[in-house]
Amino acid sequence: MAEVRFEHVTKRFGETVAVSDLSLTVPDKEFLVLVGPSGCGKTTALRLISGLEEPTSGNIYIGEKLVNNVPPKDRDIAMVFQSYALYPHMSVHDNMAFGLSLRKTPRREIERRVKEAARILGIEELLKRKPRQLSGGQRQRVALGRAIVREPVVFLLDEPLSNLDAKLRVQTRAELSKLHQRLGTTFIYVTHDQVEAMTMATLIAVMNKGVLQQVGKPQDLYEKPGNVFVAGFIGSPAMNFFDVIVKNGDNGIYLDAGTFQMPVPKEKTGTLDKYLDKKIIFGIRPEDIHSKEYMAPGIIASPIRAKVDVTELMGNEFFLHMLSDDKAFLARVDARTPARRGQEIELVFNMANMQAFDEETEKTLLS
């Protein structure tokens, strides 16, 4: 059990900066998901913890111990690779026992741990097989088993679900969460899939272009994104953004998007009064746009008329690709909403959940 701490860690590969001045603390027993688009430095960050890469500058701690110069095998961590990296010439049993036998664990203890891990993962009957005789899901379990038997203080997982089919992925997601609760160990999990991040994490760290954007609980990142990138990355479908001008009217501050205006609720004013007559970025999630007929009670509704461009019926809900003038946005409305292509309909924005960002820094203007 241990916390993991990055202090101003930078990693360069030649001219490329993979991780830039990363400071991040992963408290003990958390399930941290490092999420971001391809090439954002999340896998490099994970490999820095494992010791497979050395930081160009900065310090990495596991527990209280500075591990910059500690070789991978002495860091007491276990890693699950995207490709699983099972030893092809060894049986499932030997794959799991390999690390323990290298550490001179007594034979009886090895057998106990391998059996226990196999039981947890439901692969007891596969112990004698070779990796090539296993399905993708089974291999993934063996890779997990190999990490579990080591009883490490930190689990590192590098996109372990990306080679599974969609159904198995959903199932394994839940099992990983259960496993985390059961083992009570720090998990650090890398993925580009924000759904995996939202569903499994107790803590999410969003990275982009080597820079840490925001760390927080999933719900906090969803409700209070710190900048435009996080707002657009977390949540599916992605948040809609509009360029608007902050204006002061009779009923307080409102936002002018050209074709429509939106009053800002008092509790959302934040620092907006400093941006009077200036351009800012307004953000609203598709699920915070409702059809007028079926809007949820108690929302702070701001009406808007727009043309339906494309409709996607998802069964329980309707995805409407809307056009207001030339500005496209997506609304996620009640399935009963009468909407046809080309029709102009009335929608409402729930301003209670609006977001506002500085145009230049792209940082949030709401506290």
Added chain:
Amino acid sequence: MNTASEAAEARPAYWRLLSGLRRFVQRLPLHVIIIVIALLWLTPTVGLLVSSFRPSSEVATTGWWTAFQTPFKFTLDNYSSVISQNGMGRSFLNSLIISVPGTIIPVIVAAFAGFAFAWMKFPGRNLLFIFVVALIVVPIQATLIPVLRFFTDTHLVGTFPGIWLAHTAYGLPFAIFLLTTFFATLPKELLESAYLDGASNFRVFYRLILPLSVPAIASLAIFQFLWVWNDLLVALVYLQVPSKAPMTLTINNLVSSFGTQWQLLTAAAFISMILPLIVFFALQRYFVEGITAGALKG
């Protein structure tokens, strides 16, 4: 009446036969060509084998293909003669003493070097690798005199360790090249996983790299063994001691002294062929076996 349904029933069997026939006809030319090539290749060897069992009077007067007519006249005298009187027995042993270490030493050294070149980080790695690989193009004849002088100074001429060293040196550039390129194709995550599991470089090498590279190492071993076994030049220049002569040298001497005694030469030649054949058949399955299947996602 029922012709339509009968035809429908008959169709599958008829079609199966037809498609089978078509496949056979399509593959026929290929098979014929392969069989003809195999026969062409095999004929001299079979002739050699048959002649080696025929008495000298027969060999001198008739072709080997006539041996299958009655009365059969086969004999083992040729073999006993070359093995006992002409030193082929001793030479066979010498060839083994030269070839086995002459294969094992370069393969082991090349495996270590290949691992270092493929997976270890050290300054000048690429430059050194290019230098080693470039040695492949150095003709062996260019090295004979300097190496012989070096061997004379170090008293290695006429010794087995001397010729092992020579074969190791001549074999290494290609061996290192082959194994380095093969090792480099192994998935990086496998090695990283082993390092995280606590393996040292040496353990990664012999628990992971070696077992996964059996096909490449076996191929290399066969190449190197055949090269050393069939070598005449290196033995001729560096060995120079008749009691340590390998079979290639002895057969060469037989040709000059028994130029007309075909039955002895064929027996000697067949003795020198038998081991490479055994080695090849023993290791050939590694050529086709892809052992890394299943390492990564299927």
